[in-house]
Amino acid sequence: LAKTTQPISMDSYEGQEVNITCSHNNIATNDYITWYQQFPSQGPRFIIQGYKTKVTNEVASLFIPADRKSSTLSLPRVSLSDTAVYYCLVAPVSSGSARQLTFGSGTQLTVLP
């Protein structure tokens, strides 16, 4: 079971780039790494996913080193509305898998003016 570890909290200022790292030492070969954003009393919202190297979309970038034992979510030029809890999830992407999914406890990002 690929448990994940993230910092409990981070503070940043508007306009800065924020990097949140997740450790997943026991990641399996067929596991993908996904990141989610959650606002209070709402369901998590998918941000980005990747398998290795770097993935970028209109919201964020995801950096994954060759050993895949960690990943870093990068949010460019954050704003106050990016204040939320960010979760990384390691999940198998294969049919018939009976693996249990594990969300970490998340990182509370607070963006200050």
Place this chain on the structure above:
Amino acid sequence: DADVTQTPRNRITKTGKRIMLECSQTKGHDRMYWYRQDPGLGLQLIYYSFDVKDINKGEISDGYSVSRQAQAKFSLSLESAIPNQTALYFCATSQTGAEQYFGPGTRLTVT
């Protein structure tokens, strides 16, 4: 219209009562999940289903049961509710298992 809906959105019930939470999706995904979230904590997987005939226990399935009535519907039941089941409950769907789409949640209070 939302792709993943949950009913009810809020529910207060008494200890020992049976309660059912319902989830529906219009995304056409085969995989559906039920999670529980306690205040200030992450999400814990209760049950998951990869198709209508497939039901699997998650890490905290004790005290819960599920029913997959159709590809689009996945219900969670608490047979005899207890106060420590007070939490936010989320349903999610996925086509691949990695990218998941969550419903708005049900806030359940057991008194």
